[in-house]
Amino acid sequence: MTIQHRQVLTELFGGELPGFIMDAGRNFLKIRLKGDSVRTVRLQDVLELLEQEPGNGLKMFAGVPLDRRQAYFLAIMFHEYFKAVLRGDYKKEYIP
Numbered sequence: 001m002t003i004q005h006r007q008v009l010t011e012l013f014g015g016e017l018p019g020f021i022m023d024a025g026r027n028f029l030k031i032r033l034k035g036d037s038v039r040t041v042r043l044q045d046v047l048e049l050l051e052q053e054p055g056n057g058l059k060m061f062a063g064v065p066l067d068r069r070q071a072y073f074l075a076i077m078f079h080e081y082f083k084a085v086l087r088g089d090y091k092k093e094y095i096p
Helices: 003-012 043-051 068-087 089-093
Strands: 021-024 029-031 039-041 058-061 064-067
Touching: 003 021, 003 068, 043 058, 043 068, 058 068, 064 068
Parallel strands: none
Antiparallel strands: 021 029, 029 039, 058 064
């Protein structure tokens, strides 16, 4: 994970890098949820979740079943991460 990627994630999550994020790159995030193995999340995973019809119950995100609210929260935050990194916004907004 580069310093820039770490800064983007830290800013998005309110000043702290979440412990479930193991690694991050331009086109992926590696996460560990609920004591599970490390999973790779790509932009396509995020978009697929956001395109699903909202409903109650569990949603699969990166192969992990999560409560709908948890899944959508992560999808929205990760979507913001990918937008910032892929547009290069971190160079403008996140580096002093």
